[in-house]
Amino acid sequence: MIAYQYYPGCSLHASARDYDESVKGVLGCLEIKLEEVPDWNCCGATITPSLNQLQAQILPARNLALAAENKGDLIVPCNACYMSLKKVQHNMVKYKEIREGVIDIFSQTGLSLTGMPKVRHLLEMIMEDIGLAKVKEMVTKTLKDIKIVSYSGCQLVRPLGFDDPEDPQALDQLMEALGAKVLPFSQKSHCCGSSLITTQPELAFKMVDSILEEARKVGAEMVVVTCPMCQLNLDAYQGQINNKFNRTGELPIIYFTQLMGLAMGMSKSQLGIQRGIVSSNKALEKIG
Amino acid sequence: MFEDFTSEIMSYPGGEKITACMQCGTCTGSCPTSHAMQYTPRKLISLIRANQKDTVLKSLDIWKCASCYSCTTRCPRGIKFTDIMYILKNLAWKEQTKKENKDITGFYSAFQGLIEKRGRMNETELIMKYSFQTNPAKLLEFAPLGMKMIIKGRAAFIAPKVRNQDQLQKIMKLAQERGGE
Numbered sequence: 001m002i003a004y005q006y007y008p009g010c011s012l013h014a015s016a017r018d019y020d021e022s023v024k025g026v027l028g029c030l031e032i033k034l035e036e037v038p039d040w041n042c043c044g045a046t047i048t049p050s051l052n053q054l055q056a057q058i059l060p061a062r063n064l065a066l067a068a069e070n071k072g073d074l075i076v077p078c079n080a081c082y083m084s085l086k087k088v089q090h091n092m093v094k095y096k097e098i099r100e101g102v103i104d105i106f107s108q109t110g111l112s113l114t115g116m117p118k119v120r121h122l123l124e125m126i127m128e129d130i131g132l133a134k135v136k137e138m139v140t141k142t143l144k145d146i147k148i149v150s151y152s153g154c155q156l157v158r159p160l161g162f163d164d165p166e167d168p169q170a171l172d173q174l175m176e177a178l179g180a181k182v183l184p185f186s187q188k189s190h191c192c193g194s195s196l197i198t199t200q201p202e203l204a205f206k207m208v209d210s211i212l213e214e215a216r217k218v219g220a221e222m223v224v225v226t227c228p229m230c231q232l233n234l235d236a237y238q239g240q241i242n243n244k245f246n247r248t249g250e251l252p253i254i255y256f257t258q259l260m261g262l263a264m265g266m267s268k269s270q271l272g273i274q275r276g277i278v279s280s281n282k283a284l285e286k287i288g
Numbered sequence: 289m290f291e292d293f294t295s296e297i298m299s300y301p302g303g304e305k306i307t308a309c310m311q312c313g314t315c316t317g318s319c320p321t322s323h324a325m326q327y328t329p330r331k332l333i334s335l336i337r338a339n340q341k342d343t344v345l346k347s348l349d350i351w352k353c354a355s356c357y358s359c360t361t362r363c364p365r366g367i368k369f370t371d372i373m374y375i376l377k378n379l380a381w382k383e384q385t386k387k388e389n390k391d392i393t394g395f396y397s398a399f400q401g402l403i404e405k406r407g408r409m410n411e412t413e414l415i416m417k418y419s420f421q422t423n424p425a426k427l428l429e430f431a432p433l434g435m436k437m438i439i440k441g442r443a444a445f446i447a448p449k450v451r452n453q454d455q456l457q458k459i460m461k462l463a464q465e466r467g468g469e
Binding site for chain 1: 300301306320321324351352354355356357358361368370374375377378381391392396399400403407408409410411412417418421433436437440441442443444448449450453455456458459460462463464466467
């Protein structure tokens with residue numbers, strides 16, 4: 001049994017509970033053991049770096065200090081958490097003042113950063129460690145050409161991500177392996193607006209609308225995501241955004257792990273699929 | 289302490305390469321919110337290099353960055369403009385030019401306050417705190433969405449927190465003090 005450490009991040013314990021449920025379900029099926037980092041804290045997302053750069057290093061760095069050196073790579077399901085954790089590792093190598101600042105502060109509080117684990121997004125781990133061949137083997141219920149667009153979002157692929165920053169491929173390949181029909185989509189790594197949805201909705205609504213509108217135009221039945229923030233913006237705000245821009249047609253926004261679970265024979269409720277604000281029932285009818 | 293604003297920006301991690309800008313505008317063309325900015329990324333770089341510190345830090349445009357890193361990835365000169373936006377926001381926050389728009393800054397202070405206290409984020413509490421800090425009538429705007437999230441079991445009612453709050457609060461305080469040097 002392969003073992004990894006798991007950093008769920010705040011969303012997966014609340015607004016993205018469905019993501020957490022499907023991650024655990026799918027990895028359980030694949031006989032992968034996940035051990036949650038003890039006493040982890042918020043990564044600071046895009047907010048703390050806007051206010052205080054050193055605090056923005058300290059928050060993700062504490063999680064790296066709490067993770068164990070020898071319990072496997074650190075698996076992160078959220079794009080923003082993934083980027084924050086990778087970025088502090090990058091910064092500690094590149095910038096002496098950051099390295100010294102973090103080490104000095106940690107030395108006063110009993111934290112140590114020796115032997116940090118490798119940080120990897122969940123999708124990255126599935127593609128590289130499990131592989132498409134194994135995924136195909138696990139498919140018991142093909143997705144029967146359900147038409148999807150894959151939406152990777154920003155921080156999975158930029159600036160330190162593992163896939164092409166302009167035209168990411170991993171999510172497409174994984175969805176095809178499950179039997180979905182992946183449609184061409186130009187906004188795979190466009191931005192969902194992130195927290196601007198709260199502070200400046202006029203900006204974020206336009207960004208989300210552009211993504212949803214192209215997805216509808218190419219004929220997608222669902223949008224597949226890898227990030228709880230993207231999911232929230234595209235799913236929970238979709239009604240308001242459709243009203244504002246006079247759009248018709250609801251698009252379910254589903255986590256890639258939820259579709260993996262379905263293809264592997266798990267039930268909708270095991271995967272939290274009923275938690276979508278936009279219902280997936282119609283889009284998933286043909287899978288049964 | 290700094291000769292000028294350009295040198296100040298260059299002294300922070302991520303700001304080093306700003307003088308390599310050739311004003312090609314790839315950043316602005318890549319930015320999903322530049323259409324709404326008076327000072328777009330390309331113009332902001334130009335203003336920084338002209339040492340127009342006040343104009344830059346008082347501009348609400350710096351708070352329109354969604355941190356999508358398109359500009360950083362595409363810049364042909366290797367300028368990390370997303371990081372420069374973070375530097376600008378840090379300075380604006382420190383120098384109290386932040387009171388221009390409570391809708392924006394109220395969210396940042398509400399988020400940061402919750403993290404400094406408890407170490408984990410609770411979205412429900414964040415929205416409530418944000419609304420009270422800006423305009424309590426916002427709660428009415430958020431209510432329909434909040435209800436849906438509750439019905440779907442996607443809202444947490446017990447505020448999550450780290451166990452070792454003392455440690456978390458201490459490292460955040462030490463970072464705050466050090467950053468203020």
